[in-house]
Amino acid sequence: MLLDFNSPKPIYLQLAEAIEDNILKGVFEENTQIPSTTEISVKFKINPATAGKGVNLLVDEGIIYKKRGMGMFVCMGARDRILEKRRQNFYKDFIGPLLEEASKLGISREKIVEMIERGNG
Numbered sequence: 001m002l003l004d005f006n007s008p009k010p011i012y013l014q015l016a017e018a019i020e021d022n023i024l025k026g027v028f029e030e031n032t033q034i035p036s037t038t039e040i041s042v043k044f045k046i047n048p049a050t051a052g053k054g055v056n057l058l059v060d061e062g063i064i065y066k067k068r069g070m071g072m073f074v075c076m077g078a079r080d081r082i083l084e085k086r087r088q089n090f091y092k093d094f095i096g097p098l099l100e101e102a103s104k105l106g107i108s109r110e111k112i113v114e115m116i117e118r119g120n121g
Contacts, residue, residue, distance in 0.1 A: 011046055011054070015051060016058050020058070023063070023078055023079055024082055028074050030079070031073060031076060033072065034064060034071075034072050034073070034074060055072060061085070063078045063081060
């Protein structure tokens with residue numbers, strides 16, 4: 001996990017995304033424990049409250065859960081929830097604006113697909 005202290009994105013969001021990335025990569029598998037907020041805060045030299053805010057965000061989203069007295073664990077189905085969330089964000093952040101701009105420019109959906117395929121060649 002890497003955090004960019006020069007990024008305009010808040011550290012707690014970067015932390016949550018980094019944990020999600022590790023779940024997607026299989027570093028943290030379902031029903032396995034993730035590092036504690038104390039471990040995270042020490043490793044990255046961040047305020048424990050910031051680490052807690054990032055972790056609690058994932059708890060609220062059903063990505064991780066707390067086992068009282070034991071720590072934080074990855075929920076069953078977490079990977080699928082992350083993928084779905086990120087697909088929706090991808091559409092909202094990239095595809096929607098792309099289609100809107102293409103419409104303004106008179107570019108058809110077929111032409112967009114052709115442009116994308118040409119970029120992959």
